[in-house]
Amino acid sequence: MHIALRQSAAARVEAVELDDAGAELGRHDLDEGALTQWVREREAGHPRWVWSDTARWYPPLLRAGVRVERCVDLRLCHRILRHAVSAAGSELATGGRDGWDSPPPAPSAAPDALFDLEPPPVDDDPVVEWLRQRSAVEGSSQPGRLALLLAGESVGALVAVEMRFAGLPWSPARHDELLTELLGPRPALGRPALMEAALARVREALDEPDLNPDSPVELVKGLQRAGLRATSTRSWELKRIEHPAIAPLLEYKKLARLYSANGWHWLEEWVHDGRFRPVYVPGGVVTGRWASDGGGALQLPRQLRAAVVADEGWTFVVADASQLEPRVLAAMSGDAAMARAGQAQDMYQGMVDAGAVETRPQAKYGMLGAIYGGTTGESGRMRPRIARAFPTAMAYVESAARAGEKGEVVSTWLGRSSPPGAADSYDETASDAELRKLRNDARGWGRFTRNFVVQGTAAEWALCWMGSLRRRLWQLGGGDAADAPLTDRPHLVFFLHDELIVHTPRALAEQVAAELRESAAEAGRLLFGAAPVEFAVTVAIVDSYDQAK
DNA sequence: ACCGTCGGCGCC
DNA sequence: AAAGGGCGCCGACGGT
Numbered sequence: 001m002h003i004a005l006r007q008s009a010a011a012r013v014e015a016v017e018l019d020d021a022g023a024e025l026g027r028h029d030l031d032e033g034a035l036t037q038w039v040r041e042r043e044a045g046h047p048r049w050v051w052s053d054t055a056r057w058y059p060p061l062l063r064a065g066v067r068v069e070r071c072v073d074l075r076l077c078h079r080i081l082r083h084a085v086s087a088a089g090s091e092l093a094t095g096g097r098d099g100w101d102s103p104p105p106a107p108s109a110a111p112d113a114l115f116d117l118e119p120p121p122v123d124d125d126p127v128v129e130w131l132r133q134r135s136a137v138e139g140s141s142q143p144g145r146l147a148l149l150l151a152g153e154s155v156g157a158l159v160a161v162e163m164r165f166a167g168l169p170w171s172p173a174r175h176d177e178l179l180t181e182l183l184g185p186r187p188a189l190g191r192p193a194l195m196e197a198a199l200a201r202v203r204e205a206l207d208e209p210d211l212n213p214d215s216p217v218e219l220v221k222g223l224q225r226a227g228l229r230a231t232s233t234r235s236w237e238l239k240r241i242e243h244p245a246i247a248p249l250l251e252y253k254k255l256a257r258l259y260s261a262n263g264w265h266w267l268e269e270w271v272h273d274g275r276f277r278p279v280y281v282p283g284g285v286v287t288g289r290w291a292s293d294g295g296g297a298l299q300l301p302r303q304l305r306a307a308v309v310a311d312e313g314w315t316f317v318v319a320d321a322s323q324l325e326p327r328v329l330a331a332m333s334g335d336a337a338m339a340r341a342g343q344a345q346d347m348y349q350g351m352v353d354a355g356a357v358e359t360r361p362q363a364k365y366g367m368l369g370a371i372y373g374g375t376t377g378e379s380g381r382m383r384p385r386i387a388r389a390f391p392t393a394m395a396y397v398e399s400a401a402r403a404g405e406k407g408e409v410v411s412t413w414l415g416r417s418s419p420p421g422a423a424d425s426y427d428e429t430a431s432d433a434e435l436r437k438l439r440n441d442a443r444g445w446g447r448f449t450r451n452f453v454v455q456g457t458a459a460e461w462a463l464c465w466m467g468s469l470r471r472r473l474w475q476l477g478g479g480d481a482a483d484a485p486l487t488d489r490p491h492l493v494f495f496l497h498d499e500l501i502v503h504t505p506r507a508l509a510e511q512v513a514a515e516l517r518e519s520a521a522e523a524g525r526l527l528f529g530a531a532p533v534e535f536a537v538t539v540a541i542v543d544s545y546d547q548a549k
Numbered sequence: 550a551c552c553g554t555c556g557g558c559g560c561c
Numbered sequence: 562a563a564a565g566g567g568c569g570c571c572g573a574c575g576g577t
Contacts, residue, residue, distance in 0.1 A: 217574085289568075295570095451567070
């Protein structure tokens with residue numbers, strides 16, 4: 001059973017019930033105010049909700065206490081199918097641009113309103129689009145994989161909205177303590193005391209009493225006036241200079257970064273009622289990774305993770321997929337030797353034990369080089385060793401790189417395709433300055449496509465992991481029988497590419513940990529079937545995020 | 550006053 | 562120690 005929702009007019013919603021073959025079973029013209037209750041009742045039948053954008057339809061449902069099990073996010077799925085090589089002949093892919101190619105409408109400016117006061121534009125018909133997407137999947141050369149990708153993308157969209165709704169538990173008091181320890185008390189104006197102290201030492205050591213440390217241009221000039229051979233102010237370049245000004249300067253830069261990016265201003269702007277609620281953007285990265293919008297959610301500095309504190313009586317279960325990208329590469333390339341190395345909990349150590357390289361850092365940087373296309377330094381030196389030990393895996397990424405260099409499109413395991421390589425190709429992402437620059441550099445574009453297939457497939461694994469875990473957590477919390485809202489049960493509060501955080505009543509923590517491991521194994525089976533690759537996860541039960549790892 | 554770009558750095 | 566891939570955010574800066 002599927003139910004498509006559509007804004008049909010101001011304050012009116014049309015719901016169309018469809019059977020699994022796509023035949024229409026019934027239509028309902030609903031008043032917007034009655035929608036949440038209607039969805040609540042229908043949810044008992046476990047339908048898949050078909051809607052334009054999860055970020056638009058789901059938040060008011062969650063606020064009303066309605067959690068849904070399944071959906072199709074038409075816009076996210078459309079974007080995948082528009083470019084997917086495995087569905088290139090479909091009507092969807094060959095047709096011209098339409099409303100489904102446009103970005104989603106801006107989110108509501110009135111967060112407490114059930115729906116926008118201004119009615120959103122009337123949707124394009126979701127039933128028509130859904131049928132078009134089904135037909136694209138069914139006619140594709142990889143229907144099973146594409147269907148899994150679309151399901152994963154859609155469940156990710158549900159999780160993204162649920163995580164914003166629940167929020168990441170955050171202690172403002174602890175955050176303030178950390179800032180005060182590192183920077184000194186919050187100043188009324190000017191720099192915090194410890195930043196000012198570090199700056200004074202820099203000025204003293206350079207004999208530059210008026211040095212402005214916040215302007216890279218001024219800073220380089222000041223360093224040069226003092227006789228230092230600095231051409232930039234990047235910390236890794238500064239580290240190579242021996243001079244008494246360098247240590248305090250690096251300290252100043254570190255503190256300045258913390259102060260401006262995650263200081264008291266950030267705390268006031270982003271943390272309310274003990275929760276950090278960023279906007280997560282599923283599919284926001286070309287490879288399929290999530291992006292975030294506001295608050296820098298995917299760049300929480302380690303320095304501040306002690307401020308992520310579980311509620312009283314609750315705890316966090318933090319899980320991290322170890323060496324996810326190498327494992328994904330082993331599975332997708334079918335490299336048996338690499339898969340054997342991955343039998344170890346620590347895959348890099350497994351590579352050492354297999355005799356491929358001598359040390360763990362060699363394994364790590366060698367693999368990073370293989371996946372990213374590194375040619376210099378340790379990663380470049382290790383490339384031949386990695387290629388000898390794992391020829392099948394290396395051939396796989398080399399092939400992706402050569403395809404990119406020739407301007408060809410590459411695809412992930414489940415079928416997300418890379419943006420077109422040709423510089424004159426017509427594509428909305430062609431306006432992106434970074435992509436344009438890369439396209440004009442064949443080797444650079446080859447590094448991009450090389451990484452795309454691995455990073456993108458890792459993102460697919462992570463979506464499946466998260467989707468599987470979401471279902472298990474709901475069951476652990478009593479399933480549909482328990483009349484408890486999402487945030488009274490074990491629930492996801494954070495996702496960072498290969499890492500998940502669950503907030504759970506303490507008594508359920510061990511079971512949550514087991515589900516995190518089992519869902520990782522399930523994700524591996526979903527993507528790669530019986531391939532002999534293990535997806536090891538490290539799991540920690542902690543009361544604050546900094547205690548993990 | 551506002552806008553886009555850039556250097557730099559946080560995360561994976 | 563640093564370099565390859567992917568991001569977002571900050572302040573500075575140069576343009577209107």
